[in-house]
Amino acid sequence: MKRNFRGQKSGSGNLVNKEPIEVYCRVKPLNNSEESCLTVIPPNQIKISPPLSYFRNGGPTKAMLYTFKKVYDDSTSQKSIFTSVALPLIQNVLTGKNGLIFTYGVTGSGKTFTMTGNGQDGGILPRCLDTIFNSISSYQAKKHIFKPDRLNGFDIQSEEEALADKEQDLLAQILSSKGNRNKIDKKGSEPDLVGRVRDATKIENIDEDNVYAVFITYVEIYNNTVYDLLDDVFEDKAKPLQAKIIREDASRNMYVHAANELEVYSTDEAFEIYYRAQKRKRVGQTLLNQESSRSHSIFTIKVVQAPLDEDGEKVVTDKKTMIISQLSLVDLAGSERTNRTKNTGQRLKEAGNINNSLLTLRTCLELLRENQNGANKMIPYRESRLTHLFKNYFDGEGQVTMIVCVSQHADDYDENLQVMKFAEISQEVQISCPSAVKATTCYTPGRRRANLAFKEAVNSEGLDNDGAGDVPPGPSEFVFNKNFISGVPKGLGLFGNSFTEIPDLRFIEPDENGAVPKFCNYMEENLKKFSELATEFQKKRFDLRDTLMQSERQAFLTSQQVQSLKSLYEKEKEKISALETRAMNADAQAAKLKRKTDEYEVTIKKLKLEVAEKESLLNQNRAEKDKVKEHYTNKLTQTQEKLNKEMERKLRSQKSALQYEMRSKDEKLRAVRRLLSDENIANFENIPGNRARLPVDSRSVESLMNAVDTPKASGPAGSVAATPIAGTPSGVTVRQTCRRMGVAVANRRHRRSRSAGDVWLEHKPKTPVPLNTLMQPTMTKRKSVTKLTDAKDVTEKTSKYCLMTQGQDSDGDLETRLYKGDVIPTAGGGAQVMFNDVEVLKQVSPTVSPSRKRPDEIRRDIEAACSIALEGHKIRRKNFKDEK
Numbered sequence: 001m002k003r004n005f006r007g008q009k010s011g012s013g014n015l016v017n018k019e020p021i022e023v024y025c026r027v028k029p030l031n032n033s034e035e036s037c038l039t040v041i042p043p044n045q046i047k048i049s050p051p052l053s054y055f056r057n058g059g060p061t062k063a064m065l066y067t068f069k070k071v072y073d074d075s076t077s078q079k080s081i082f083t084s085v086a087l088p089l090i091q092n093v094l095t096g097k098n099g100l101i102f103t104y105g106v107t108g109s110g111k112t113f114t115m116t117g118n119g120q121d122g123g124i125l126p127r128c129l130d131t132i133f134n135s136i137s138s139y140q141a142k143k144h145i146f147k148p149d150r151l152n153g154f155d156i157q158s159e160e161e162a163l164a165d166k167e168q169d170l171l172a173q174i175l176s177s178k179g180n181r182n183k184i185d186k187k188g189s190e191p192d193l194v195g196r197v198r199d200a201t202k203i204e205n206i207d208e209d210n211v212y213a214v215f216i217t218y219v220e221i222y223n224n225t226v227y228d229l230l231d232d233v234f235e236d237k238a239k240p241l242q243a244k245i246i247r248e249d250a251s252r253n254m255y256v257h258a259a260n261e262l263e264v265y266s267t268d269e270a271f272e273i274y275y276r277a278q279k280r281k282r283v284g285q286t287l288l289n290q291e292s293s294r295s296h297s298i299f300t301i302k303v304v305q306a307p308l309d310e311d312g313e314k315v316v317t318d319k320k321t322m323i324i325s326q327l328s329l330v331d332l333a334g335s336e337r338t339n340r341t342k343n344t345g346q347r348l349k350e351a352g353n354i355n356n357s358l359l360t361l362r363t364c365l366e367l368l369r370e371n372q373n374g375a376n377k378m379i380p381y382r383e384s385r386l387t388h389l390f391k392n393y394f395d396g397e398g399q400v401t402m403i404v405c406v407s408q409h410a411d412d413y414d415e416n417l418q419v420m421k422f423a424e425i426s427q428e429v430q431i432s433c434p435s436a437v438k439a440t441t442c443y444t445p446g447r448r449r450a451n452l453a454f455k456e457a458v459n460s461e462g463l464d465n466d467g468a469g470d471v472p473p474g475p476s477e478f479v480f481n482k483n484f485i486s487g488v489p490k491g492l493g494l495f496g497n498s499f500t501e502i503p504d505l506r507f508i509e510p511d512e513n514g515a516v517p518k519f520c521n522y523m524e525e526n527l528k529k530f531s532e533l534a535t536e537f538q539k540k541r542f543d544l545r546d547t548l549m550q551s552e553r554q555a556f557l558t559s560q561q562v563q564s565l566k567s568l569y570e571k572e573k574e575k576i577s578a579l580e581t582r583a584m585n586a587d588a589q590a591a592k593l594k595r596k597t598d599e600y601e602v603t604i605k606k607l608k609l610e611v612a613e614k615e616s617l618l619n620q621n622r623a624e625k626d627k628v629k630e631h632y633t634n635k636l637t638q639t640q641e642k643l644n645k646e647m648e649r650k651l652r653s654q655k656s657a658l659q660y661e662m663r664s665k666d667e668k669l670r671a672v673r674r675l676l677s678d679e680n681i682a683n684f685e686n687i688p689g690n691r692a693r694l695p696v697d698s699r700s701v702e703s704l705m706n707a708v709d710t711p712k713a714s715g716p717a718g719s720v721a722a723t724p725i726a727g728t729p730s731g732v733t734v735r736q737t738c739r740r741m742g743v744a745v746a747n748r749r750h751r752r753s754r755s756a757g758d759v760w761l762e763h764k765p766k767t768p769v770p771l772n773t774l775m776q777p778t779m780t781k782r783k784s785v786t787k788l789t790d791a792k793d794v795t796e797k798t799s800k801y802c803l804m805t806q807g808q809d810s811d812g813d814l815e816t817r818l819y820k821g822d823v824i825p826t827a828g829g830g831a832q833v834m835f836n837d838v839e840v841l842k843q844v845s846p847t848v849s850p851s852r853k854r855p856d857e858i859r860r861d862i863e864a865a866c867s868i869a870l871e872g873h874k875i876r877r878k879n880f881k882d883e884k
């Protein structure tokens with residue numbers, strides 16, 4: 001049964017347990033007295049301390065402790081590393097399990113040394129080969145029994161086919177001028193090979209009833225491209241190197257397509273090939289390593305085994321019984337820091353690719369670790385050829401072991417820390433391990449040994465192959481019959497049926513019955529036929545071979561096409577799934593956006609409705625307002641009209657009342673005048689000397705009133721001449737009466753002394769408007785009254801009289817008038833005022849244009865002023881009467 005990685009996992013259900021990646025650490029010895037940054041704490045710990053320069057530069061000072069499965073100090077031999085790290089994996093490989101060993105570390109830390117070593121002290125790789133061949137040497141299949149099918153599988157050929165292939169191989173080797181790639185030419189061997197110290201380790205207990213064959217492949221991943229190091233193209237410098245592709249076989253195992261798989265029969269043969277290929281490996285000189293690997297190299301040892309038949313003689317050609325397992329030995333290129341290697345150009349590009357692929361490896365392991373903790377992330381194996389090729393291992397198709405190589409050099413401190421972190425991650429990754437595979441056959445175990453024992457017995461006792469004859473021949477008898485034919489080699493037996501009937505001849509000496517001539521005839525006839533048949537067979541064989549080759553080519557091409565289609569399909573599938581995911585995301589986003597849009601639309605609708613409602617409300621309000629406005633405007637107009645009419649009516653009535661009043665006042669005044677002229681003047685004149693003392697220009701309130709009331713009057717009172725009062729700036733005129741009769745006469749003799757200064761009687765309205773103006777009348781000594789109630793106010797001490805009126809002028813501005821006059825005591829003990837000055841204080845609004853006062857307004861003002869003055873006059877008259 002052909003066992004393959006995937007088949008083991010899914011088909012047989014052999015996955016029993018999970019094991020973490022085994023991580024070992026090897027410390028490279030220091031040169032001379034360099035400063036070390038590592039301390040090995042046996043058996044499995046390592047302490048990394050920052051070098052002294054870090055302390056000096058103020059860097060981290062903490063030492064870090066890392067634990068591995070085992071730590072090997074700088075004195076550990078190659079042999080002991082091989083024994084504890086690689087030997088278990090070889091045991092696994094021989095029992096059908098796969099294994100992967102890779103060395104990881106910074107450049108120059110000893111990865112290649114650990115993997116390959118040198119002739120005197122071989123590394124893991126030569127020791128693995130030695131051990132495998134030591135273990136299977138007694139059970140090796142003849143060469144070409146197993147033939148690679150170039151699709152990561154093997155075919156089992158019959159011995160004849162294997163022989164034919166061998167012949168062809170030899171012929172090709174002879175014909176090829178370039179020599180034989182498998183030929184071991186001791187003369188041309190590597191110096192390492194000549195004095196090579198072999199490892200004598202041998203694994204016991206392998207299945208003896210199987211035959212084994214070993215195949216090797218050797219590829220490198222350089223700048224993320226896979227090259228076959230066993231490719232003959234390398235010999236021909238003119239031909240460009242062929243990049244190989246990584247494919248998945250029918251059982252979903254990854255392999256390098258069209259990479260040479262060479263069958264090796266011994267360690268020497270394997271080494272010859274390995275060293276020749278090793279020369280092809282990209283190695284370069286850097287500051288940190290004279291021979292620095294610029295590529296990841298993968299040396300794979302495939303062990304193919306198939307059981308022997310029931311006789312323990314020949315290989316069972318059923319492919320299903322075949323077991324294929326492999327051990328991959330990976331020497332990773334070292335991680336590099338450009339600032340240390342100072343690489344440029346091609347070396348820099350290589351370093352970039354190396355670091356990228358190592359980073360992908362690290363990412364894959366990190367994600368694997370996360371996934372086993374419950375995450376479900378996609379592992380980006382395809383991002384690098386390295387991880388892509390080992391996908392199966394990480395998916396649980398074999399045991400994975402890592403050797404972390406570290407250099408103690410203080411300069412490597414930083415990089416060692418990174419390596420340690422990677423190692424820590426790796427150790428936490430659990431990988432499913434398939435159990436040992438055993439071919440399930442119905443044959444008896446130990447048949448090889450039994451067969452061998454039988455053969456030995458035959459040889460020693462001279463027994464016939466079939467063990468017995470029908471008629472045992474006598475000592476001098478030779479029997480030629482069917483039984484004899486069955487003992488003929490297979491090549492002849494094949495044609496047994498084509499030959500003439502076998503005569504049953506018995507040769508007895510002497511030849512009495514002429515058996516010899518008969519036998520000779522028979523042999524001649526059959527020889528002729530045999531040669532004819534042989535020619536025909538050969539022809540048919542070649543035909544068949546051609547047909548087979550053609551069909552194989554066809555099949556190969558078809559499978560290639562299928563593979564490329566498959567990979568295309570896979571890519572497309574991936575693309576489609578990515579697009580689907582994107583589409584789903586986009587759908588989800590679109591749905592989200594649609595939901596939002598719907599929500600917004602609903603909100604907009606709501607808001608629109610609200611706006612419409614508010615607008616209609618606003619319109620209603622506006623209409624109502626307009627209505628109200630119109631209503632009130634109408635009302636206002638009506639009211640205004642009404643008021644106007646009312647006012648006009650009132651005005652008219654007031655006017656008429658006023659006129660009536662004026663008339664009655666005039667009447668009264670006239671009556672007073674008459675009275676005065678009839679009574680007082682008569683009395684006054686009766687007082688001697690009075691008439692003579694009457695001043696010519698004396699002015700009385702009465703005359704003032706007359707002047708205002710009847711500007712042009714010329715009645716019985718006598719003629720009036722308008723004379724401006726001297727010193728009155730405003731041009732206020734007072735009428736000088738011609739008549740002396742009835743006028744209060746100022747008694748100049750009684751004028752009060754002015755030495756003490758004038759005493760003013762300020763007669764002002766009850767509530768004067770505060771003027772706050774600078775133009776205030778100068779009245780140092782004054783007495784302010786709002787009403788003349790007491791005659792003493794005028795008669796005693798007062799020498800000046802000032803009457804203040806306030807009102808609006810025609811422009812609506814405030815106008816204050818100060819009528820000033822001298823208080824002149826009258827002869828009767830009273831007093832009269834002689835107005836000699838009018839001051840007008842006007843408060844003008846700058847916004848209102850001035851307009852002239854109408855004469856009737858002026859008249860009214862004077863009237864008002866005079867009525868106030870009259871009051872005083874009345875009082876005086878009364879006092880006068882009282883006195884009398």
Ligand SMILES: Nc1ncnc2c1ncn2[C@@H]1O[C@H](COP(=O)(O)OP(=O)(O)OP(=O)(O)O)[C@@H](O)[C@H]1O
Nearest residue numbers: 028029107108109110111112113289292293333334
């Ligand atoms: N354990 C060791 N004992 C003795 N010499 C060693 C040991 N490890 C490494 N060396 C030596 O150190 C040098 C560098 O080692 P090696 O080439 O194996 O490093 P590397 O890690 O493979 O470097 P790169 O990644 O650049 O290929 C070699 O000369 C090698 O012989």
